Amino acid sequence: MSLTNVAETMTESELDQLSVDTIRTLAIDAVQQAKSGHPGTPMALAPLVFTIWNRMMRFDPMDPIWPNRDRFVLSNGHASMLLWSVLHLTGTRAVNADYERLGQPSVSLEDIRRFRQIGSKAPGHPEYHWVSGVETTTGPLGQGVATSVGMAIAQKWLAERYNRPGFAIFDYDIYVVCGDGCLMEGVAAEAASLAGHLGLDNLCWVYDNNHITIEGQTSLAFTEDVATRFLAYGWNVLRVSDANDLDRIQQALGVFQTTKARPTFLILDSHIGYGSPHKQDSAAAHGEPLGDEEVRLTKRRYEWPEEAQFLVPDGVREHFAAGVGARGAAARSRWTALFASYRATYPELASEIDQMQRRDLPAGWDRNLPVFPADAKGIAGRDASGKVLNGLAQSIPWFLGGSADLGPSNKTTLTYDGAGSFQAGNPGGKNLHFGVREHAMAAVVNGLSLSKVRAFGATFFIFSDYARPAIRLSALMELPTIFVFTHDALGDGEDGPTHQPVEHLASLRAIPGLVTLRPGDANEVVEAYRYVMQLRHQPAVLVLSRQPLPTLDRRIYAPAAGVARGAYVLADPPGGNPEVVLIASGSELSLAVQAHDRLLAEGIRSRVVSMPSWEIFDHQTPAYRDSVLPPTVKARVAVEQASTFGWERYVGSSGHVIGMRTFGASAPLKALQTKFGFEPDRVAAVAKELLGKP
Ligand SMILES: Cc1ncc(C[n+]2csc(CCOP(=O)(O)OP(=O)(O)O)c2C)c(N)n1
Ligand SMILES: [Mg+2]
Numbered sequence: 001m002s003l004t005n006v007a008e009t010m011t012e013s014e015l016d017q018l019s020v021d022t023i024r025t026l027a028i029d030a031v032q033q034a035k036s037g038h039p040g041t042p043m044a045l046a047p048l049v050f051t052i053w054n055r056m057m058r059f060d061p062m063d064p065i066w067p068n069r070d071r072f073v074l075s076n077g078h079a080s081m082l083l084w085s086v087l088h089l090t091g092t093r094a095v096n097a098d099y100e101r102l103g104q105p106s107v108s109l110e111d112i113r114r115f116r117q118i119g120s121k122a123p124g125h126p127e128y129h130w131v132s133g134v135e136t137t138t139g140p141l142g143q144g145v146a147t148s149v150g151m152a153i154a155q156k157w158l159a160e161r162y163n164r165p166g167f168a169i170f171d172y173d174i175y176v177v178c179g180d181g182c183l184m185e186g187v188a189a190e191a192a193s194l195a196g197h198l199g200l201d202n203l204c205w206v207y208d209n210n211h212i213t214i215e216g217q218t219s220l221a222f223t224e225d226v227a228t229r230f231l232a233y234g235w236n237v238l239r240v241s242d243a244n245d246l247d248r249i250q251q252a253l254g255v256f257q258t259t260k261a262r263p264t265f266l267i268l269d270s271h272i273g274y275g276s277p278h279k280q281d282s283a284a285a286h287g288e289p290l291g292d293e294e295v296r297l298t299k300r301r302y303e304w305p306e307e308a309q310f311l312v313p314d315g316v317r318e319h320f321a322a323g324v325g326a327r328g329a330a331a332r333s334r335w336t337a338l339f340a341s342y343r344a345t346y347p348e349l350a351s352e353i354d355q356m357q358r359r360d361l362p363a364g365w366d367r368n369l370p371v372f373p374a375d376a377k378g379i380a381g382r383d384a385s386g387k388v389l390n391g392l393a394q395s396i397p398w399f400l401g402g403s404a405d406l407g408p409s410n411k412t413t414l415t416y417d418g419a420g421s422f423q424a425g426n427p428g429g430k431n432l433h434f435g436v437r438e439h440a441m442a443a444v445v446n447g448l449s450l451s452k453v454r455a456f457g458a459t460f461f462i463f464s465d466y467a468r469p470a471i472r473l474s475a476l477m478e479l480p481t482i483f484v485f486t487h488d489a490l491g492d493g494e495d496g497p498t499h500q501p502v503e504h505l506a507s508l509r510a511i512p513g514l515v516t517l518r519p520g521d522a523n524e525v526v527e528a529y530r531y532v533m534q535l536r537h538q539p540a541v542l543v544l545s546r547q548p549l550p551t552l553d554r555r556i557y558a559p560a561a562g563v564a565r566g567a568y569v570l571a572d573p574p575g576g577n578p579e580v581v582l583i584a585s586g587s588e589l590s591l592a593v594q595a596h597d598r599l600l601a602e603g604i605r606s607r608v609v610s611m612p613s614w615e616i617f618d619h620q621t622p623a624y625r626d627s628v629l630p631p632t633v634k635a636r637v638a639v640e641q642a643s644t645f646g647w648e649r650y651v652g653s654s655g656h657v658i659g660m661r662t663f664g665a666s667a668p669l670k671a672l673q674t675k676f677g678f679e680p681d682r683v684a685a686v687a688k689e690l691l692g693k694p
Contacts, residue, residue, distance in 0.1 A: 007315020015319045016246055019054070020046045021302045022089065022316045024275070027081035028298065029309045030115035030122065032289045037116060037124065040273035040285030041079035043298075044243055045177065045208055048268060049082045051249045052175050052206075053090065053324050056257075060328030061092040061320075063101060064133045067357055067452075068172050068335050069328070071135045071151050075144025075178035076208060077125040078287065082177075083134065084112055084122040089312065090320045092133040094121075097537070099358060106132040113310055128450070128477045136450055137477050140469055142185025145205055146440050147470075148176045149191040150447020150455075152203040152263070153422065153432070157453060160428035161397065162349055167342045169335075169353070172202070173257070179208040180218050183226060187469070190440035195263045196234030197435075199424040203263040204256040208243075210272045216283045230265040243270035261424070275301040356398050356452045359480060359536040365395050366530060372522035374553035381544030381586070382486040384522035386411030388529045389456070389484075393419065393430055396533075400448075401456030401482070402432030404441045409546075410458040410486045438463050442470030442483065449479040454533075461485035461501045461543055462492075464508065474539040475513040481539040482532055488518060488586055489641035490676065491546040496666030506645040508541055509614055517613045518543040518640075519563065520589025522551045524612055527563035531616070543586065547669060550590045557593075562610065566617025567628050571596055571608040578607035580635040580687045583650055585611050588639040588678065595683035606687060607633075611650070635690040639683055641676070656686050 010018065027042035053059070057070045074083050084107050092106040107121045114120040121131050125139030135151070138144035151174045158170040182188050195203055207226065211218045227237050236259045240248045249268070256264035273285025276298045290298060296306045305311065343350035355362055368391030372379065393399050393414045400414075400422075407413040413431060420429030434441035434457065441457040448455035459467065464485050474481040492499040508516050515538055517528040525544065532540040552570070554560060562568025571593060572578060580599070584592035592608045599606040609628055611617060617625065629636070629650060636655035638647040644659035651657055658677055665672060673679055688694050 007313065007318065010315060015315055016050065018313055019089070019316050019319050020050045021304055022312055023050060023082065023085040024302065025299060025304055026085045026088070026112055026310060026312075028290060028295055030081055030084070030112050032292070032295055033113060033309075034116040035289055037081065037289070038078040038287050039081070039290055040276075040279065041076060041179065041208065041210075042081045042085070043276065043285070044210060044270040044272050044274045045079060045082055047244050047246055048177065048206060048249055049086055051246050052253065053086050054320055055246070055250050055323065056253045057175060057324060058172065058328060058331045059324055060332040061090040061325055062329065063332060064092050064106065065095050065099060066332050066335070067353070068170055070172045071148070071174040073135055073138065073144045073148045073151070073174065073176040074126055075138050075148070075176055075182045076141070077138030077144065079177075080122070080124065080126050081115065083126050084115065087131070087133045088112060089317055090324055091317065095132045097129070109310060109312065136446065137473055140473070141179075141181035142187040143443055143470060143473055145176055145178045145182050146187045146191035146443030147447040147450065148174050148203060148205070149195045149200065149440065150444035151451050152195065152200040152447075153198065153444060154448045154451030154453045155202050156200065156427040157400070157422065158451070162353060164342070164346060167338060167345075169339060169342060174203050176203070176205045177208065178205055179210070180213050180222055183207060184222055187439040187443060190437035191443060192230065192233050192235070194435060194437060194440055194444070197424075198422075199234070199261040200263045201260050204253065204266060205263070206266045206268055208270050209267050210270045212272045212281065212283050212286060214283060214286055227265075227267060234262060235265040236262045237265045237267065239267040239269070241269045243268050244274070277301065352397055359452065361533060362396060365392070365533065368392065368395050369526050369530060371526070372551045374555070375551040378548045378550040379522045380546060380548045381488070381519060381522070381525055382409075382411040382546060384525035385484060385486070385529070385542065385544050386413070388526055390414055390416055392529065392533065396454060398452075399454040400430040400432065401445070401458070402434055403458035404434045404438045404463070405436045406459055407431070409460070410484060412456070412458040412484055438466035439470060442467035442474070445481045445483070446470055446474050446477065446479055449474070449481045450477070454480065456482035456484055458484040458486070460487045460492075460499065461504055462487070462499050464501075464504055464541070468507075471508070471514065471539065471541070472511055475511050478513065478537040479539055480535045480537060483539070483541045484544065485541060486544045487546040488543045489545070490664050490672045490678070491587060491669055493669040493672060494666055497663040500664035501642065502660045502663060503643045503645065505543065505640070505642040509646065513538055515540040515613060515615050516543060517541070517563070517616075518586040519612045520552075520584065520586055520610050521549050521560070523554065523560035524563050524610070527560045528612060531564050545587050547587070549587055552590070552593070563612050564616070565620050565624065566613040566615065567609055567611035569607060569628055570610040573600060573605035573607065577605060578630070578633055579605045580637070580691055581607045581609055581629060581633055582683065582687065583609045583611050583629075583636060583638045585640050588641060591678060591680060591683060592639055594680035595687065598680060598684045599687055604688065604691065604693065635687065637683060637686050637690065639678070641678060654690070656690060658683060658686060
């Protein structure tokens with residue numbers, strides 16, 4: 001049959017079907033061509049995605065970053081062809097990293113033909129920052145749903161701060177699609193529990209209930225009553241028993257839109273590989289091409305031209321233009337007019353929104369940053385951080401965050417008047433209470449950041465492991481998220497090896513694009529935040545001490561502003577020209593200073609380099625790096641209460657690393673410092689040994 005020139009005579013519902021089958025066949029053809037990918041779920045969920053996009057969502061394809069658009073998250077990211085098809089068919093435009101709208105399509109038909117090939121805007125899984133119209137990177141199952149909770153929190157917070165009577169500047173919803181895999185993941189349970197507690201009625205998860213995962217039927221490993229679980233979380237649970245019934249799906253989504261005080265969980269019974277005579281309802285439809293013959297048979301079932309490939313029949317693009325296109329354009333132009341009069345009435349709030357959208361900081365954002373006077377006893381990294389956070393949260397209205405139930409220990413609680421706690425009844429609060437849910441916390445922080453709110457999350461450094469998958473994604477997405485991790489090393493003392501991080505710094509330093517910072521005194525904490533706050537496209541991890549660290553006298557030592565270069569010369573022998581370099585971070589900085597004093601007293605020309613951040617240092621010019629670590633000085637000692645892994649790159653083959661090669665132990669900090677060799681005499685002795693001056 002031919003599908004050209006028939007559109008004009010088609011009914012609305014025939015055009016719906018044609019559009020749905022276009023999504024299906026594009027997915028089938030793209031996977032077949034790539035010889036890799038996941039056809040079955042796009043075939044099953046095309047009607048759902050069509051309904052969400054063309055009948056429900058407020059989204060203008062001409063401006064995919066319009067701030068009040070509804071969000072769409074494909075948490076089962078392996079079904080990415082759903083997104084590429086719909087972005088293509090709606091004619092969604094591309095946007096660049098400077099938030100400029102480009103004329104070209106976000107996903108072209110050529111990109112779809114080159115699905116999963118290098119440079120294609122139709123990659124294997126949805127990638128934020130690579131393809132415009134993707135709201136968050138998904139693929140690691142569970143991340144999308146968890147991130148969507150952050151998006152929902154952000155919408156509530158933005159609405160509370162910026163909406164005014166007659167000015168609903170932020171009133172968007174978040175639509176999420178997920179599968180069995182997402183719902184098996186723990187992070188989804190953490191996030192769903194939090195969303196239920198917070199009563200996030202702007203959030204709808206649609207669960208693709210197809211009873212299939214990779215190994216086969218879900219009866220192998222997933223037999224719980226999911227509906228009852230979500231009821232218990234406090235969600236409104238709905239069910240549609242036929243994934244091909246557009247009207248029923250629309251009706252259910254309509255119920256979502258009018259439901260108050262609860263998130264919506266819509267269970268959609270579907271058939272993976274729908275229409276494939278031999279693969280429907282089987283795991284074989286999940287993750288491999290159907291095969292040429294099966295493709296033909298499936299297209300026959302759809303009454304589609306069997307030989308046609310990547311066919312977009314006449315009328316389909318127009319059908320999307322008349323649906324989501326027209327609705328989105330009208331909504332955006334209404335909003336633009338509304339925002340213009342909002343700007344006239346509330347110029348300051350409007351300018352905050354502008355700055356936030358561009359990830360700029362308000363003028364005077366750093367006016368509350370403290371300066372700490374020299375103090376031998378000093379102050380803990382976490383305490384200095386608490387003061388900084390409270391200052392920043394007051395000078396940056398859209399800066400907020402919280403801890404995974406460790407606020408009093410992390411010192412991250414915002415204590416100033418009016419800071420408030422974010423709760424269902426108080427959506428303007430700036431203290432987020434994540435509960436003991438580190439993984440969901442990190443994903444939620446990502447969701448907040450994707451919504452342009454500046455956000456931080458906190459826990460003990462040891463539990464960064466529990467948050468790591470989402471931290472990794474924030475780096476992959478190039479989000480300026482902030483993770484505040486306290487109790488950074490042996491300082492946890494009596495809590496013992498379960499609470500003493502060892503390999504965590506090395507493992508986070510290995511994440512591309514992530515900035516780690518382990519400041520050595522209170523003023524370095526301030527400078528670390530000053531640096532981090534100015535990042536627009538990079539996440540940062542702050543690694544802070546539990547115990548007090550001496551506040552160095554900056555009249556004697558170099559200014560803490562050196563933190564902005566990752567590493568800097570803190571102290572030199574008189575006249576410079578060092579023969580040995582001591583490199584340290586965090587709590588070991590003052591240790592290095594003490595060793596340095598001993599070495600100087602013995603006539604040894606030592607230098608102390610403070611190195612809070614490898615990544616920042618590595619991005620300095622070679623000339624600067626050589627000025628800090630002179631290539632001719634081979635005697636180098638690195639001191640850090642963490643795995644020695646990787647330090648060779650700075651100490652070289654003739655240097656030495658004083659670090660951790662085992663787990664810690666349960667004992668008072670002093671005893672641990674002795675046991676593991678973090679003492680000034682040991683550092684000095686190692687330096688002398690390297691110099692052949694024992
Ligand atoms: C965290 C994580 N673990 C494992 C995988 C590999 N994986 C991709 S899809 C999948 C099965 C998912 O089943 P389901 O969500 O039901 O998807 P369906 O096959 O029904 O589309 C698995 C295990 C992954 N992407 N992420
Ligand atoms: Mg499934």
